Amino acid sequence: MRSIRKIGLRLLLIIVVIVVYEIGVRYAYESYFASVIYTNREKSQMAGTIETLYCGTSTMQRGINMDVADQEMDTISFNIASSDQPMDGTYFLMKDMVKDNPVNTVFLGVSPETMSKDKLATKWKSLVVDRLDGAEDKMDYLIHGSSIEEWPYLLLYSVRVDDYLDFKAVKKNITKKCSKEFAEGSTHDKYYRGRGAFGRNKVYQAEPVGTLEQRKSAFNSADIYQKYEDYFKKCIEFCQEKDIEVVLLYPPMTGNKINKYKDITPIHDYYGEIAQEYGVEFWDFNYYKDLKTVFSNEFFEDEKHLNGEGGKVFARELAKVYRAYQAGEKTDKFFLDICPFYLAAE
Amino acid sequence: MTINSLGFLLFYTALVIIYFLPFMKRFQWMLLLIASVSFYYLAGSNNFIYIIAATIATYIGANLLEKKTQKQTEYLAENKANMTRPEIKTYKESIKKEKHNILVWSIVVILGILIVVKYGRFIAGNLDRILPMANLSDLTFFRLAAPLGISYYTLMSIGYLMDVSKGKCQCEKNILKTGLFLLYFPQITQGPIGRFTDMAGNLFGQHEFSYERFSYGCQRILWGFFKKMVIADRMKPMVDAIFDNYQNYSGFSIFLGCMYFAIQLYADFSGYTDIVSGFSGILGIELMENFRRPFFSTSLAEYWRRWHISLSTWFRDYLFYPLSLSSPAVKLGRVGKKILSPRVAKLVPSLYAMFIVWFATGLWHDASWRYILWGVCNGVIMISSMCLEPQFNWIKGKLHIANDNKIWRVFQMVRTFLIISMLKVFPMAVSTKGSFALIGKIFADFHIEFTKAACFPELGNNDFVAIIIGLVIFFYVSVRQEQGPMHERINKHSFPVRWVMYLALLLMLVTFGVFGTEMTGGFEYAQY
Numbered sequence: 001m002r003s004i005r006k007i008g009l010r011l012l013l014i015i016v017v018i019v020v021y022e023i024g025v026r027y028a029y030e031s032y033f034a035s036v037i038y039t040n041r042e043k044s045q046m047a048g049t050i051e052t053l054y055c056g057t058s059t060m061q062r063g064i065n066m067d068v069a070d071q072e073m074d075t076i077s078f079n080i081a082s083s084d085q086p087m088d089g090t091y092f093l094m095k096d097m098v099k100d101n102p103v104n105t106v107f108l109g110v111s112p113e114t115m116s117k118d119k120l121a122t123k124w125k126s127l128v129v130d131r132l133d134g135a136e137d138k139m140d141y142l143i144h145g146s147s148i149e150e151w152p153y154l155l156l157y158s159v160r161v162d163d164y165l166d167f168k169a170v171k172k173n174i175t176k177k178c179s180k181e182f183a184e185g186s187t188h189d190k191y192y193r194g195r196g197a198f199g200r201n202k203v204y205q206a207e208p209v210g211t212l213e214q215r216k217s218a219f220n221s222a223d224i225y226q227k228y229e230d231y232f233k234k235c236i237e238f239c240q241e242k243d244i245e246v247v248l249l250y251p252p253m254t255g256n257k258i259n260k261y262k263d264i265t266p267i268h269d270y271y272g273e274i275a276q277e278y279g280v281e282f283w284d285f286n287y288y289k290d291l292k293t294v295f296s297n298e299f300f301e302d303e304k305h306l307n308g309e310g311g312k313v314f315a316r317e318l319a320k321v322y323r324a325y326q327a328g329e330k331t332d333k334f335f336l337d338i339c340p341f342y343l344a345a346e
Numbered sequence: 347m348t349i350n351s352l353g354f355l356l357f358y359t360a361l362v363i364i365y366f367l368p369f370m371k372r373f374q375w376m377l378l379l380i381a382s383v384s385f386y387y388l389a390g391s392n393n394f395i396y397i398i399a400a401t402i403a404t405y406i407g408a409n410l411l412e413k414k415t416q417k418q419t420e421y422l423a424e425n426k427a428n429m430t431r432p433e434i435k436t437y438k439e440s441i442k443k444e445k446h447n448i449l450v451w452s453i454v455v456i457l458g459i460l461i462v463v464k465y466g467r468f469i470a471g472n473l474d475r476i477l478p479m480a481n482l483s484d485l486t487f488f489r490l491a492a493p494l495g496i497s498y499y500t501l502m503s504i505g506y507l508m509d510v511s512k513g514k515c516q517c518e519k520n521i522l523k524t525g526l527f528l529l530y531f532p533q534i535t536q537g538p539i540g541r542f543t544d545m546a547g548n549l550f551g552q553h554e555f556s557y558e559r560f561s562y563g564c565q566r567i568l569w570g571f572f573k574k575m576v577i578a579d580r581m582k583p584m585v586d587a588i589f590d591n592y593q594n595y596s597g598f599s600i601f602l603g604c605m606y607f608a609i610q611l612y613a614d615f616s617g618y619t620d621i622v623s624g625f626s627g628i629l630g631i632e633l634m635e636n637f638r639r640p641f642f643s644t645s646l647a648e649y650w651r652r653w654h655i656s657l658s659t660w661f662r663d664y665l666f667y668p669l670s671l672s673s674p675a676v677k678l679g680r681v682g683k684k685i686l687s688p689r690v691a692k693l694v695p696s697l698y699a700m701f702i703v704w705f706a707t708g709l710w711h712d713a714s715w716r717y718i719l720w721g722v723c724n725g726v727i728m729i730s731s732m733c734l735e736p737q738f739n740w741i742k743g744k745l746h747i748a749n750d751n752k753i754w755r756v757f758q759m760v761r762t763f764l765i766i767s768m769l770k771v772f773p774m775a776v777s778t779k780g781s782f783a784l785i786g787k788i789f790a791d792f793h794i795e796f797t798k799a800a801c802f803p804e805l806g807n808n809d810f811v812a813i814i815i816g817l818v819i820f821f822y823v824s825v826r827q828e829q830g831p832m833h834e835r836i837n838k839h840s841f842p843v844r845w846v847m848y849l850a851l852l853l854m855l856v857t858f859g860v861f862g863t864e865m866t867g868g869f870e871y872a873q874y
Contacts, residue, residue, distance in 0.1 A: 002557075003555060003560070013849075018852075018856065025857075148356070149351050149352055153861050159857075159861040162806070164857060164858075
């Protein structure tokens with residue numbers, strides 16, 4: 001018994017030291033403009049008010065301008081998407097948001113590429129852990145969404161620091177974090193557009209759309225990692241249990257990206273079948289009637305990510321469909337049965 | 347699951363809690379067996395056939411050997427008075443012969459498994475070169491995958507049988523306990539190669555929880571993780587970068603790479619040994635020490651007395667001694683007397699045994715000619731230094747160098763380290779041809795270049811600082827360990843001082859250790 005007490009006290013000492021060290025390292029080394037700081041801050045400030053959620057991967061995070069979306073759709077929304085976000089991460093982040101907010105609509109972004117990666121980089125999972133509130137939620141995700149070997153990396157910021165010798169950055173971080181501007185939230189990355197969303201100014205410079213012969217990779221639903229498919233469905237089921245409207249959303253891509261797929265139809269069909277199975281809407285903007293005219297290359301930062309301006313355009317187009325849907329109209333009229341780029345190519 | 351994974355820590359914590367429950371005392375060895383089987387499975391080995399076969403062969407062999415010994419004792423106790431000396435001698439000889447046959451057959455079975463699964467492909471490949479028509483490499487029999495830890499438990503098993511045969515220890519009557527001895531989880535993947543005489547008492551005995559043992563075990567585990575994660579894992583990308591693309595590097599960089607690999611391998615392997623010794627020590631089972639600061643060795647022979655001690659002493663006790671006393675060795679000695687100087691002739695039996703031992707050491711590490719060459723090179727260097735000792739002493743005398751001269755000792759250590767490093771060209775190459783290419787590069791394209799790309803390729807600032815800090819601490823601790831046991835020194839300090847040291851090491855591990863999914867990366871010696 002004496003030994004147990006002795007060990008317990010020493011274990012406690014170790015935990016306290018690691019926690020203090022962790023806080024210190026995070027304060028000194030985590031960039032003052034890291035979006036997670038601002039996202040978490042805004043999330044807690046908005047707690048109890050968020051009605052609409054945008055979920056998914058980088059295409060959703062960079063695809064929607066939140067201000068325009070809210071203005072056009074009369075919503076109070078938040079973007080919980082992040083780069084290569086694993087589906088289980090989306091599920092836990094969504095649950096976390098629904099717990100604290102009166103969410104009534106969820107736009108669930110689809111990303112066949114992310115769902116086809118059976119082993120997503122641990123650093124992308126860390127973006128999920130860092131955004132989750134409370135130890136219980138974090139623990140929940142660690143147990144279900146990561147392997148035990150990833151835990152130290154996900155739990156401890158100090159093991160993620162790339163360069164401990166970058167004292168210049170440390171000085172800048174501490175100076176900035178002690179400033180009034182930081183407290184006010186104006187020191188964030190210039191591409192951070194608030195409420196979790198991003199939007200870069202870069203414009204995609206691409207070659208003209210390729211021919212059928214240039215199409216390289218083919219989508220195969222068998223490539224989808226089973227665990228992510230299950231979590232994708234769990235997200236829909238969770239929303240339906242909570243009486244939340246779910247819309248599956250495939251943000252628009254450039255013609256070049258679309259043409260890189262041998263055929264985009266299997267992707268459309270794969271998510272379409274899931275939508276049908278659960279009786280939810282699936283708005284594939286790569287089948288959008290005005291895809292070629294509205295989403296020209298100038299609204300993209302690269303092949304598949306919309307830029308700052310593109311986020312505004314997409315938010316407006318999405319709002320058009322959403323308003324029609326709210327009014328009880330059929331949304332089919334906005335979409336074609338085939339991707340407009342294939343029409344042109346063939 | 348490897349022992350440096352978080353999964354293992356949880357597995358081990360659960361084991362310790364159950365192990366020390368008051369009512370578990372009598373069943374502790376059974377729990378260890380269950381844990382060992384589980385670990386073996388979780389470590390990626392789902393093929394238990396070989397270890398079961400080895401356990402059965404060891405068990406039957408050891409019991410038959412002991413029966414023969416008992417039979418001899420009982421028979422002589424009853425009949426000795428009525429027997430003449432020659433009769434006793436003849437009887438003993440016949441029993442010895444029977445025991446010898448049992449031992450040989452048991453070893454043939456155990457070693458046979460190893461030869462088939464580990465060396466089958468190598469043997470078939472070489473036979474195919476001589477007899478291309480045979481196409482033996484295509485036979486499934488020669489394409490089996492070597493199961494985890496087979497090189498280690500095979501040696502443990504043979505050592506145990508030889509000890510029983512010589513009457514150094516009694517055989518184990520319980521086959522499950524024999525299984526536990528071979529499968530004991532802290533040493534199954536890469537040793538130490540335990541001896542039954544040292545381990546049986548602890549392994550099958552009952553243990554109370556001891557805080558002192560727990561504390562010392564944790565110290566060793568922390569130190570082992572530090573060596574593995576801060577030094578070895580940080581150096582690995584640099585070493586890999588050099589040897590994966592050696593064509594792009596000069597001989598100077600390749601030689602540096604050899605030195606880095608020597609350090610990385612030591613940090614990796616000794617780190618592993620510290621971790622498993624710590625884990626085992628907490629359970630009350632002491633493992634054999636495998637290292638004694640080998641880089642402080644002043645000769646290659648001394649290096650091998652300090653490096654992978656459990657392997658080198660195994661070869662010494664179970665191969666070198668029997669070989670050097672065998673009739674071929676004695677005959678060679680007689681021939682040597684006729685053609686060599688008396689001093690060298692005296693050495694002939696030892697030299698003969700040494701050559702075979704080093705050939706076997708190379709072969710034990712891997713079924714390839716480059717490892718055999720590596721082993722033979724070690725042997726040749728040691729044999730040469732033995733033969734040329736008078737000449738070296740003469741030169742030393744002429745130069746007025748005293749043996750206890752500190753500068754001379756440092757020179758010897760550096761020289762030994764350089765030899766060890768140079769020999770790393772064999773394990774670091776992917777093939778025998780590659781080893782020669784590396785040697786060729788080192789000698790034909792050697793130009794000193796003090797740039798970061800040439801000296802520390804693929805190394806970031808963080809890595810560089812981590813390695814330097816790690817090595818400074820490692821060197822300091824090694825120097826102190828040479829002066830006496832480190833944990834005794836630590837325990838002399840007050841509680842706050844001790845804990846500042848522990849926590850500093852822990853925070854350094856967190857700061858400079860390689861974490862993430864790389865943490866699951868195994869240890870270098872597990873491949874052998």
